[in-house]
Amino acid sequence: MRLLDAHSDLGPLPQVGRGFIDALERSGLAGRGGAGFSTATKWRAVGQRSRGDAVILVNGAEGEPQSKKDRVLMTAQPHLVLDGAFVAARVLRARRIVLYIGERHQAARAALARALERRPEPELRLVTFAAAPARYVAGAEAAAVHLVNEGFATPTTVPPYPFERGVDGAPTLVQNVETLAHVAVLARTGSLPGTMLLTFAGGVDHAGVVEAQVGTTIGDAVAMAGGPSSVPRAVLVGGYFGRWMRREEAWQLPLTPAAVLGCGVIGLLPEGRCPVCDTAEIMSYLAGESSAQCGPCFFGLRALADACTRIAEQGSNPGDLERLHRWAAEVRGRGACKHPDGAGIFLSSALSVFAADFAAHAPHVRWQSA
């Protein structure tokens, strides 16, 4: 049973108890929200602390701009997502489910609302919707909890982690919608689909969402998306939260949740597109998405973006290059959330894979975006 296959009436949800967490553990399910964290470990952490007051926060924020898999899943299979949420609610003894959907994902929200109406009344009472602002970090766990509690989708200092004290101060499971869909399949069929959802962007013929077996190589997965539209020079594995890899390295990489951070976005950089200019644009975007709460992120990412832009617009210079390397390393681990880490790792990978371009960039006319 694959995630995106059309499903007719699935029937009532199977009864599951605390023992389901063991089944989760045996299955080895890893989260699909970007961190690849063990789902069973998360559930145990919440389950141990729940006194019948746990909260399930269904994370459909999908803040990564190029990612489409979560909204596609929610729109096509809302019942699967809801099943996973209700299984979690039963196992972890939750009394509230929050559907945290990106405010621009109207179709997804509508699909979930329609699907909810067809569920039994007692289940309906548990559920509320919350709109995630269209910001990059809105999908981070602490930011999601913060939004529901106080209306601001900005990260808060952890600890305390959401599994200890989250929505309404209660132990909260923040789980990506795709992960919950996997949970639903496990609960209904006894085994996982063994697949993962990917979004292809950039130089592929059929950009969009693909469901591939876990372990498929990137090269084979690209073929599923219609193949590259031109010879790609490099691959961005994991969207802006991931890293660049040279085509030769990337093509053989088996896809697993741990290998593909940043919720499954695979971007192809075609030959002829300037990686320095693209990196500068992405860094400016990431700098603009800082919550402006922590100095190293706010000032560091802006400085990194400015230096990249200077190299892009005025050509390479040793001073900026040295600063890029230094700052990219320095921002890591010095914010309240992982946003600066992600940006730093992204930039470091660009500096490594495109070292020659960064060292010898001369200003040129930019490619128009496709």
Add this chain to the structure above:
Amino acid sequence: MSSRLHVVVDRIKCDGSGLCAELLPELIRLDDWGYPILAQGPVPEHLRPLAERVVEECPMLAIALHRGKRTP
């Protein structure tokens, strides 16, 4: 699992005042914008009084000493 103390900064409360780096330069230095960069590892025993003073003197109460390293 060490029972040694680690310096921990609340990055949201921290305002880049920089007193920490003045008092404990062995473990804390400032980046280009005045925000602390912490040395890895636990606080050496002989620096512990200074570390406790840093906790008290931080204008934003952003620094704390934690026992053992908390991993998510």
Add this chain to the structure above:
Amino acid sequence: MSNSVLWYATRGAGAVTIILLSCVVILGILSALRVQGESWPRFLTTGLHRNLALMTLVFLALHIVTAVVDTYTNLGWAAALIPFSSYYRTFWLGLGAIAFELLLAIVATSLVRAYIGHNMWRLIHWLTYTAWPVAVLHGLGTGTDTWSAWMLAITAACIAGVGAAIVLRLAAASRDPLATHRSAFRTAVERRDSR
């Protein structure tokens, strides 16, 4: 103890208190301005601020005790603690009681800062900007020596010093590039989010 000794002690301690208090306020402002030099680290400013504040309390205590104990004015302890409850120069003395209690609150909260958190501490600490002028007015109104040359000079110097520091503080708030950048950024984020 003879009355006039107590009386001189009260006036002397009062003068020292207002000088010390003014230094404390100036140091507090310099601390907020992040003033530092080659051989003047920031923790020196904050350390001095704290130590002088405690010294201020000592002289303030001396000032109050000698005033209350003095049988000449028959003030009684109530006058020191309950504003506007004395017969003697009711209003001006009352201001002194107010300033005293404000300072007590400010120092007490500073001592337990770690327990009440930064925001609450900051809120009460801002009362300094009330306590200091009230103390100065109290000195001008009750002081027997107010119009003597030396007391005028002291008061003028205190007011000039604190006034200059306040002006610096207001000017610097708009000149600190990092703070300006950060608040501009946050405004832009909020504006974008509310669209």
